[in-house]
Amino acid sequence: MRNLLIIGAGGFGREVYNSALESIGYGKDFIVKGFLDDRLDALDTFSNYPPVIDRIDSYSIKPDDVFVCALGTVTIKKKVCESILSRGGDFLTLIHKDTYISMNTKIGKGCILLSGARIHCDVSIGDFVVVQPYAIIGHDVVIGDWSHINALADCGGGSRIGECVTLHTSSFVLPSGIVEDNSTVGAGSVVLRRVKEGSTVFGVPAKIVLTPKKQ
Template sequence: MKQLLIIGARGYGREIYNLAQNCIGYGTDFIIKGFLDDKSEALDNFPGYAPILDSVEHYQIQKDDVFICALGDVKYKKKYSEIILAKGGEFINLIHETASISRNAILGNGCIVSRYVSISCDVRIGDFVTFQVFTVIGHDARIGNYCHLNSYSFMGGFSEIGDMVTIHTKGVILPKVIVEDNATIGASSVVVKRVKAGITVYGNPAKKLEY
């Protein structure tokens, strides 16, 4: 039986702890061993969770350990996942039992697919991608590594996002539109044309957000 360690014991880590218990393979392929977090008291006011075993930096990987990264910020997700990868750690996918994934869609490693997510045919998804509840991905879409798609986000057919892209709640990317690496799509925004790397867009239609 694989022993799952959750990277991050804050709010999102607690969400993933609960999600994991309703994911495919829980209790048959894996159980939850605990959390990794440098804030050892993060769960002090939250009874009923598995323990925080160590920090990501100091944890020594054991036989049968597997990992999932429960960090919402794509920069930190990449940073801490790479620390575990450098130690030889293995990441698994967490796929909720209510998610709908077409048989010929391809997912990388370390992905989180939450409740009622719909992933259509011929979609290609990289490593360490998070899909929050009710996300919909249209046919032939392409998703890079370390992306985070928040609840009710949508990608149309043949749309594409690069690495480390964040789509906030109810963000929409229209069919065939491309979003380049490290871009951020604001909540309730509708992306109608290409988004350049590293910028934040917001609104309907989505435009570059200036601070």
């Protein structure tokens, strides 16, 4: 039995905690030990949650510990997870029992798949990817490491989602569309073909509203 620590005790962290209690392996492979958060008082106004045990960087990792990261900003998530990994930490993939996963799907380590997510056939999901409730991942989709697919987002069949991508709530990537690394698709937006690396797009159809900074 391993002890699960949830990194981040904000709103998403509380959501992940509730999902963990209904996830595959809970009570058999792992139990929830508590949270890590730099705000030690993050849960002071809430009840029925396990404690914030320590700050993220100062926590001493124990042999039976295992982690999931409930930080919604992909760049911060990557930095924090890489720090935990460098200190010998291990991450599990958390899959809610109500997640639909079809045949030939590959899912990496450290992922979080929440209630109602729909993962169709022949999909490849990288490491540390979050798929929130009722998001739809169509057939043959590839999602790169660290990306965050928010609730009700839809990745059409054959689409390619790069690393460190955020698809916000109810956004759509049409079949065979491409969202390159480090890009953001705004809520309710529709990607017809391609989002260039580092861009932020919004609207129907999605258009660039913020371009990457030149080095």
